[in-house]
Amino acid sequence: DTGVSQNPRHKITKRGQNxxxxxxxxxxxxxxxxYRQTLGQGPEFLTYFQxxxxxxxxxxxxxxxxxxRPKGSFSTLEIQRTEQGDSAMYLxxxxxxxxxxxxxxxxxxxxxx
Amino acid sequence: xxxxxxxxxxxxLSEEAFLTxxxxxxxxxxxxxxxxxQYPGEGLQLLLKATKADDKGSNKGFEATYRxxxxxxxxEKGSVQVSDSAVYFCALSRxxxxxxxxxxxxxxxxxx
Numbered sequence: 645d646t647g648v649s650q651n652p653r654h655k656i657t658k659r660g661q662n663x664x665x666x667x668x669x670x671x672x673x674x675x676x677x678x679y680r681q682t683l684g685q686g687p688e689f690l691t692y693f694q695x696x697x698x699x700x701x702x703x704x705x706x707x708x709x710x711x712x713r714p715k716g717s718f719s720t721l722e723i724q725r726t727e728q729g730d731s732a733m734y735l736x737x738x739x740x741x742x743x744x745x746x747x748x749x750x751x752x753x754x755x756x757x
Numbered sequence: 758x759x760x761x762x763x764x765x766x767x768x769x770l771s772e773e774a775f776l777t778x779x780x781x782x783x784x785x786x787x788x789x790x791x792x793x794x795q796y797p798g799e800g801l802q803l804l805l806k807a808t809k810a811d812d813k814g815s816n817k818g819f820e821a822t823y824r825x826x827x828x829x830x831x832x833e834k835g836s837v838q839v840s841d842s843a844v845y846f847c848a849l850s851r852x853x854x855x856x857x858x859x860x861x862x863x864x865x866x867x868x869x
């Protein structure tokens with residue numbers, strides 16, 4: 645399968661702990677996006693990368709969140725000092741900047757106890 | 758800012774019924790419009806798209822027409838199947854490579 649993959653699929657953590665998620669985009673895609681989806685809502689944009697450069701961050705991305713995309717390949721999203729309000733599905737998508745379509749991964753479901 | 762509004766669900770239909778899910782948007786300029794579908798336990802999949810006014814996107818029996826005058830992109834299907842049960846998201850993008858703005862989603866349940 646050559647689609648977007650995300651790991652882990654599920655993560656349960658205690659409040660105050662740090663968590664890190666990984667996204668592997670479709671190999672030739674130069675753009676990578678992170679979204680957050682809470683129950684009953686549509687995905688909300690968090691941030692995106694063009695190659696290794698982080699070009700835009702949403703105001704939803706607080707200082708406790710950091711995302712990286714070293715070498716323009718896979719990306720990681722870290723949440724420090726997790727809070728119960730961080731519980732959500734975290735979605736990754738990839739695209740070419742010449743595409744008018746994004747390809748989504750299956751998501752990582754985070755539960756903060 | 759840009760936004761997308763969808764009809765509230767859940768929508769419950771019998772097999773072979775006609776489906777309409779309303780979607781309206783607010784955006785500057787001329788966004789591209791999309792419908793994504795999320796089946797249980799799976800990621801979002803593109804269902805159809807339209808990039809300019811009066812374009813009609815279609816796929817798997819679903820259709821939606823980009824109506825600039827009413828800022829709408831309503832999803833329709835003439836005869837739904839049980840396998841169409843899923844959550845449907847309307848979305849817009851302001852350009853190639855730009856991030857998407859999604860509506861809240863509409864859950865569809867089709868009963869046999």
